[in-house]
Amino acid sequence: MATLVLDNPSLGAGPATQPDARPAATASTNPAALDPLSDAAIMLRVAAGDESGFNYLAEKYHRPIIHFLFRMVRNQAIAEELAQEVFLRVYRSRESYRAEAKFTTWLYRIATNLAVNHARDTKHERAARNVYLDAPDEETGTTPDVADDEPSVEQQLLREERMKAIRTHVMALPERQRMAVLMHKYQGMDYREIGEVLKQSESATKSLLFRAYQTLREKLKDFV
Numbered sequence: 001m002a003t004l005v006l007d008n009p010s011l012g013a014g015p016a017t018q019p020d021a022r023p024a025a026t027a028s029t030n031p032a033a034l035d036p037l038s039d040a041a042i043m044l045r046v047a048a049g050d051e052s053g054f055n056y057l058a059e060k061y062h063r064p065i066i067h068f069l070f071r072m073v074r075n076q077a078i079a080e081e082l083a084q085e086v087f088l089r090v091y092r093s094r095e096s097y098r099a100e101a102k103f104t105t106w107l108y109r110i111a112t113n114l115a116v117n118h119a120r121d122t123k124h125e126r127a128a129r130n131v132y133l134d135a136p137d138e139e140t141g142t143t144p145d146v147a148d149d150e151p152s153v154e155q156q157l158l159r160e161e162r163m164k165a166i167r168t169h170v171m172a173l174p175e176r177q178r179m180a181v182l183m184h185k186y187q188g189m190d191y192r193e194i195g196e197v198l199k200q201s202e203s204a205t206k207s208l209l210f211r212a213y214q215t216l217r218e219k220l221k222d223f224v
Contacts, residue, residue, distance in 0.1 A: 039103035072115040105196040169219040177212035
């Protein structure tokens with residue numbers, strides 16, 4: 001298992017406490033217009049040399065990024081390796097960061113690109129289709145579409161069949177539709193944020209998700 005990038009002494013190891021709200025040295029937008037405690041303002045201070053800010057952001061988003069990548073590659077070790085690469089790229093690109101969009105948009109764009117490139121470069125597209133979109137959450141043990149009440153044997157069988165159908169049909173969607181559904185359903189990202197990650201307009205993102213969910217409704221009509 002790779003060492004988490006925020007544990008690297010050269011990147012300023014230490015507890016991820018909220019960094020001081022000092023003004024950023026450089027930005028393409030006016031730093032004064034940003035909330036000094038926002039992720040974007042902190043990243044601008046990282047660009048100006050504040051490595052404690054990088055540690056704070058890396059620790060804050062480390063687990064969410066791993067969970068996001070895991071749902072795409074369905075391999076914990078690979079998800080952790082890709083997550084480390086995400087934060088390495090964030091650090092290496094710190095001086096070119098511009099607060100033109102939410103920090104999370106920039107971050108998830110890096111993660112999405114790495115996951116897509118990994119699938120293509122290592123020919124894991126077939127394996128990616130086996131992602132368990134509705135597998136129990138690693139922390140809570142619950143699934144997004146399942147109540148906490150104890151199901152009957154028949155309900156459990158129907159649920160497993162439905163979950164299998166969901167993950168099969170979602171992962172059979174065209175690549176951009178699949179990415180959009182993953183971000184929309186599991187990361188709670190809105191149309192604008194997803195559009196910025198995929199580099200397309202908000203209206204195009206709405207159309208993309210509409211087509212994706214329309215396809216899923218048709219494919220899953222027997223389970224509704």
